[in-house]
Structures are given as structure tokens and as C-alpha cells.
Amino acid sequence: MARISKDQVLNACIEGIRNSFKEYLQWSSDEWLWRAPEYLLTVNIAKRLNKIPNEAKFITLEDNVRKTLKDANAKIKGKIANKARPNGRFDIVFWWGKGTPRGVIEVKNAVFRKDHIQEDLDRIYSILKKRF
Template identity: 40%
Template sequence: MPKQVPRKAIVDAVVLGISNAQYDYEKLSGGDWVWMAAEYWITTYVAKEIEKIPGKKLVTIESSVKKTIKDAGGSRVGRPAGAARLGGRFDLVLWYASGYPRAVIEIKSQSSIDAVLKDVDRIQSVLKRRSSLSTLKFGIIGYYFSSRPLKTKSGKEKVTSQIEALIREVKGRVYTGTKVVPTISSIQVEESGDAWAACAILIVVV
């Protein structure tokens, strides 16, 4: 059986993909930051970074939630949990080379914490569905946030406090026994004082 791509490599690829999306969009647009672009721009960059990781795997964009759960063996009889939002789509799905889904990834850009928590609920709900049989093993939230200097905080301080608050809220939201592991890029600060950072939050039901 081929060796699986380490989870840490996937998490690092999410952070790098978000960061590269920012750099390239700023260059392409003549100075705009990536929060001004469609989130899909970031999603494609993350997908490309994951594809670069050595090892056998597949990545799909905008995969059906219902079909992903079915392919993973997590379908069950009865009323599904509303948090799973079965009619929706995952931003990205990471697949084993054998064709079974391994992880789901959601991307958020300049979003409120409440919006991110809805994706946390979805990921948890999906991972919990017949977890002993499902091939889905973890989820990742990829998050981009930027800020200009405020009256009471520098841009860097605002970005730091936003990401710290997000991680704190995610940890408070997950079920008992769920592991949350954040990875944060260095905070980039422009001469103007504007700042941004990329973050990936790994969610594993243990």
C-alpha cells in the first residue's frame, strides 16, 4: 500500500496556497489584496499546492457533500444532521489514490468567525457519520484575514487578535474528543501598516 501524504504536509500546503494566492493577486491586480477577489481564487491555489506534495492522492473542487459522504461509506439510514448541509458542496476534497475521500477542506477569506463556525459544524458532522466505517479522517479550515491600522490597534495586532479569537472559538465549538491543531503563517505587514496572515485549522475526531 502506498505511503499516505502526512496530514501536516496537507495543512502546510493550505497555508502556502492561501499565501501564494495573496501574493499573486496583489501582483496581478496592481496592489489589491486577495480578500477583494472571489474565494474561488484562493481555493484553486490551495488545490495546486496540495497537488505538488509528493505521494499518491487526488484533489477535487466543489464536490457534492452528499456524494462525498456516500463515497466515504458514511451514509446511514435516518434523518441526517442539519449541520452537514447535504445539499451543499465542499470547497475541496482530498482523496486517497484508491478513489475514496480522505479529508474535506473549507476556505474562508475575510469572513466573520460565525461564518467559519458553520463550516466547523459541517466538518464535525461529516466526520462523525459512521466514523468507524467512513474513510473521511479529518477536515481543515483555511482562513485568510487582513486589516489596516485602527485607532486602537495596529494592523498586525488586529490580525493577531482575529486569528487568536477564531482559534479560541473553534476549540470551544468542537465536540469532546475532537482535536484542533492550528497552523499560522507569519503576519505580513506593509509599509502602510496594513497586515495579513493565512491560517489552517486541522480538525480531527479522535
């Protein structure tokens, strides 16, 4: 079974966004995607990730941060920073078939400036900068 590449994940995300745009245009009588709810993108991205040809994967939506880190067997030195929102949720968790997370995806809609997503970037960075 071939490994899933970063490009496959990225392309699945982009295709999920494209599908969301097409659907929302049709459903809303030509409204643009930035007016759609974020969960439309989240669901369509997850659907496309699921179509990547490899059975050694699964996807969960709105999974708890603390639980995901525990499932990753993350041995975090010190307390999980409040900035990481340990009781919060990741929009999408992409899992290895053996049951450990391989990555998280945060979905944002209508981003016009970096400061619109800075809080999410800080949250993910605060988790990644810890030594696991």
C-alpha cells in the same frame, strides 16, 4: 511510497494561500487578499495539494456532500442533518488514490471573527460527530 502527513497537507494549504496573495497583489495593483474571490484561494490550495510528492491521491473541487459521504462508505446512523447541507458542496475533497475521501477542506476568505465561519464549522462537525 511515503504516506502524506497532516503537516504536508497543512503546509500545502498555507502555500496555496501565500501564492494567492502574491498573485492577487500583482493582478490587482496591490489589493489585499481579503478582497479576492474565494475560488482563487481554492484553486491555489488544490494546486499545492497536487504537488505533494505522492501519486496515491487526487483532488476534486466543489464535490457534493452526499456523494462524498457515499464514496467514503459512511454508514451514517440516522438522517444526514440539514445543518450538514447534504445537497451542498465541499470546497475541496482530498482523496486517497483508491478512490475514497481522506479529508475535506473548506476555504474562507476575509474571516475576521469565528462567527463568520461558524456555519461551516457546525456543518463539518455535524458530519464528523456521526458514527461512521
